[in-house]
Amino acid sequence: MSARRPSRFRLGGRRYSPAASLALAAPFLLLVAIIFILPLATLLHESLFVPAPTTEHYARAFAEPVYLRVMLRTLRIAALVTALALLLAWPMAWVMSRSRGLGLALLAAAVLLPLWTSVLVRTYAWMVLLQRNGVVNQLLQQLGLTEAPIRLLYTEGAVVLAMAHVLLPFMVLPIYSALKGIPEDYPRAAQMLGASPWATFREVIWPLALPGVTSGCLMVFLLALGFFVTPALIGGPQQMMIATLVSQQVREMLDWPFAGALVGILLVFVLALTLLFKRAVRLDRFVGSA
Amino acid sequence: MGGTDGLAGRVAVEGLVKRFGPVNAVDHVSLEVSSGEFLALLGPSGSGKTTILMSIAGFEFPDAGRILIGQEEVTWTPPNRRNLGMVFQRYTLFPHMSVLENIAFPLKMRGVGRAEREERARAALATVRLGEMGGRRPAQLSGGQQQRVAIARAIVYQPRVLLMDEPLSALDKNLREEMQIEIKHLQQRIGITVIFVTHDQTEALTMADRIAVLDHGRLQQLGTPRDLYEAPQTAFVAGFIGETNFCEGQLAQAAASGESVTVALTGGGSLPAIAAEALPAGGRIKVALRPERLRVLPATAEGTTARVAEAIYAGNATTLMLEGAFGQPLRARIPAGAGLHEPRPGETVRLAWQAADARAFRA
Numbered sequence: 208m209s210a211r212r213p214s215r216f217r218l219g220g221r222r223y224s225p226a227a228s229l230a231l232a233a234p235f236l237l238l239v240a241i242i243f244i245l246p247l248a249t250l251l252h253e254s255l256f257v258p259a260p261t262t263e264h265y266a267r268a269f270a271e272p273v274y275l276r277v278m279l280r281t282l283r284i285a286a287l288v289t290a291l292a293l294l295l296a297w298p299m300a301w302v303m304s305r306s307r308g309l310g311l312a313l314l315a316a317a318v319l320l321p322l323w324t325s326v327l328v329r330t331y332a333w334m335v336l337l338q339r340n341g342v343v344n345q346l347l348q349q350l351g352l353t354e355a356p357i358r359l360l361y362t363e364g365a366v367v368l369a370m371a372h373v374l375l376p377f378m379v380l381p382i383y384s385a386l387k388g389i390p391e392d393y394p395r396a397a398q399m400l401g402a403s404p405w406a407t408f409r410e411v412i413w414p415l416a417l418p419g420v421t422s423g424c425l426m427v428f429l430l431a432l433g434f435f436v437t438p439a440l441i442g443g444p445q446q447m448m449i450a451t452l453v454s455q456q457v458r459e460m461l462d463w464p465f466a467g468a469l470v471g472i473l474l475v476f477v478l479a480l481t482l483l484f485k486r487a488v489r490l491d492r493f494v495g496s497a
Numbered sequence: 498m499g500g501t502d503g504l505a506g507r508v509a510v511e512g513l514v515k516r517f518g519p520v521n522a523v524d525h526v527s528l529e530v531s532s533g534e535f536l537a538l539l540g541p542s543g544s545g546k547t548t549i550l551m552s553i554a555g556f557e558f559p560d561a562g563r564i565l566i567g568q569e570e571v572t573w574t575p576p577n578r579r580n581l582g583m584v585f586q587r588y589t590l591f592p593h594m595s596v597l598e599n600i601a602f603p604l605k606m607r608g609v610g611r612a613e614r615e616e617r618a619r620a621a622l623a624t625v626r627l628g629e630m631g632g633r634r635p636a637q638l639s640g641g642q643q644q645r646v647a648i649a650r651a652i653v654y655q656p657r658v659l660l661m662d663e664p665l666s667a668l669d670k671n672l673r674e675e676m677q678i679e680i681k682h683l684q685q686r687i688g689i690t691v692i693f694v695t696h697d698q699t700e701a702l703t704m705a706d707r708i709a710v711l712d713h714g715r716l717q718q719l720g721t722p723r724d725l726y727e728a729p730q731t732a733f734v735a736g737f738i739g740e741t742n743f744c745e746g747q748l749a750q751a752a753a754s755g756e757s758v759t760v761a762l763t764g765g766g767s768l769p770a771i772a773a774e775a776l777p778a779g780g781r782i783k784v785a786l787r788p789e790r791l792r793v794l795p796a797t798a799e800g801t802t803a804r805v806a807e808a809i810y811a812g813n814a815t816t817l818m819l820e821g822a823f824g825q826p827l828r829a830r831i832p833a834g835a836g837l838h839e840p841r842p843g844e845t846v847r848l849a850w851q852a853a854d855a856r857a858f859r860a
Contacts, residue, residue: 395556396589398576400603400650410602414593 254467264468281449285431291371296378304386322376330437333369361443369441378423385419425484506532506657506690513562522548524714535691537705545714582651582659588643590635597631603654621653641672661693732858735785744784751778764824770855781860790854791829794847801848
């Protein structure tokens with residue numbers, strides 16, 4: 208019953224030599240190197256060394272209010288998306304964790320089917336719903352809640368809602384797996400010991416689900432920071448987020464060094480957050496359940 | 498800690514009925530446990546024993562009947578307001594809290610201050626002889642230690658009644674027997690009422706003041722371990738508690754409970770017995786005869802004889818597999834060390850028993 212420590216560095220199992228293991232992983236590693244690391248490195252290199260070694264591009268990103276606003280909006284939208292996704296995901300994950308058999312299969316399908324559908328399709332679906340003569344506006348008018356169509360598309364609210372929907376599975380799944388790991392006897396024991404349903408949630412369920420909640424929030428927040436399709440289509444130019452800005456710099460302004468600086472800023476931010484929360488998650492595992 | 502004020506620790510179950518779909522999980526069960534008593538609910542799986550416990554705990558709500566704790570009806574009271582202690586079958590210590598925090602948890606829920614919480618939690622931990630383990634995490638304890646902490650957590654707020662749902666079933670045999678005695682002593686020391694669910698008859702016989710035997714949701718018999726073993730009232734109880742030989746037969750005349758009867762055996766011959774319950778005329782009958790109550794004597798010309806098919810030595814006793822008596826196989830047990838005749842396989846022996854040890858039941 209000793210506490211398990213994370214194993215030390217090891218490549219492959221006992222059957223394969225490190226060289227063989229490396230060979231097995233090689234195709235994947237090569238692909239990542241060519242389509243991810245190489246372009247990223249080139250872009251970052253441009254941001255720091257073109258035309259001469261400089262920090263000018265980074266300074267510009269923080270100096271000009273337009274760009275600063277885009278970055279702050281990106282942070283705000285990502286935070287709101289995370290909060291909304293958490294609110295929507297928790298009850299779903301709870302019901303799933305207490306379901307079995309066909310009930311669980313149906314709920315899991317409801318979570319996973321959207322994940323297997325193109326983001327583009329799901330985003331266009333939101334556009335159909337939210338546009339000027341879309342389903343939502345027609346419904347509002349028929350119910351007599353509004354006289355004329357109101358603007359739903361190209362608002363921050365629309366972006367948050369659509370992104371939360373698209374990213375929801377990434378919140379539901381880790382929370383579901385954390386909640387599933389809590390035996391039904393724990394809440395029973397807590398109640399028996401005098402805990403009200405609210406106290407049971409606060410003192411037992413929530414702390415035990417926290418690693419899942421942290422993973423889900425981290426995942427959704429990070430994905431939301433760099434999200435392109437949904438904010439570009441639903442938000443339009445007024446609700447521009449950093450990924451759209453990068454695309455604009457590359458495609459319209461042909462300003463690769465500045466685009467590289469924006470990517471660099473986003474990357475540093477993402478890495479910092481990951482490390483910070485990775486630690487929090489680990490720490491929780493250590494003091495938490497076996 | 499006391500439970501001496503008469504009715505405070507009394508638990509009464511009145512006419513309890515609980516259905517799960519078409520199945521009567523609990524079928525009109527009534528029983529009463531007095532303050533400070535140790536009652537075991539004993540039965541095979543599906544007998545309704547756990548459902549009864551869960552109704553007392555407040556996790557199941559009955560379709561009919563009432564539950565009373567002390568003088569108060571609690572049938573519809575949620576579990577957190579019943580002020581009962583409970584130890585579960587699986588380990589339920591909260592993994593994100595230390596041992597001491599686990600024990601202090603119910604006190605925290607009752608608004609007890611931090612200093613007093615810690616003091617009382619330490620005292621409870623000492624009660625289960627784990628004084629030095631307070632700072633550990635549950636995962637660092639063995640199964641037996643975890644259940645002892647669970648007991649400390651369930652008694653730290655001095656409930657009048659402690660419910661236990663097969664708390665020892667995950668432990669190995671030796672530890673289980675040790676814990677049985679320990680729980681029994683603890684219960685006597687603090688005078689708490691205990692209702693203990695188990696499917697293990699030895700456990701029930703060892704620990705309980707009284708045992709309620711259940712089968713298919715019905716209460717078969719409620720009595721002391723001695724009553725159940727010596728004077729089972731149904732064939733189920735006779736077969737479930739201890740080991741027994743059943744001889745099938747028929748009865749010509751009806752008999753009242755306690756009456757002496759002579760059962761005509763299906764395998765031939767007849768067997769004098771005591772009617773353990775009211776028996777109808779012409780009905781099928783089972784006579785129960787415990788292996789250790791059969792006396793095995795050297796063969797003589799008269800009496801019931803049998804041939805020893807097999808002799809199984811088990812240290813403290815030898816079990817004989819007998820053939821030829823009552824037209825069916827029988828078992829007899831000879832205790833070791835009493836200097837009794839131990840026949841070899843193939844030998845013919847004479848069997849003797851007291852009439853009161855042969856009990857006749859409806860089959």
